[in-house]
Amino acid sequence: MTWQKVADLSGLPENGLVRLTTSSGEILLIRMGEKLFATQLNCTHESDDLSGGALEEGKLVCGFHYATFDPATGEALGHPDGGGTATALRTYAVRAENGEVLVDA
Ligand code: FES
Numbered sequence: 796m797t798w799q800k801v802a803d804l805s806g807l808p809e810n811g812l813v814r815l816t817t818s819s820g821e822i823l824l825i826r827m828g829e830k831l832f833a834t835q836l837n838c839t840h841e842s843d844d845l846s847g848g849a850l851e852e853g854k855l856v857c858g859f860h861y862a863t864f865d866p867a868t869g870e871a872l873g874h875p876d877g878g879g880t881a882t883a884l885r886t887y888a889v890r891a892e893n894g895e896v897l898v899d900a
Pocket of ligand 1: 838839840841842843857858859860861862875876881
């Protein structure tokens, strides 16, 4: 794992989900105001791209079957609609420094 620049902080939405590429592969960067989180890109239910999801009441919601996750820990908080299960997402350390967003991935 290596700290690497993945984005300029000013280029990110205030509250949103961004699909980014690191040297280890694609990740999901989550910005909630001043807070930044990073997780694996694909949902643990049926591998949907989580950048097509949403943030609702502090939770990451998959856009496909609406499983919910804790952005900070990756913990699965709610099961998908229609059955099945979602397990925890892999998370990555992330920080902002001098206007740049760095991820340990
Ligand atoms: S693919 Fe995410 S909830 Fe089904």
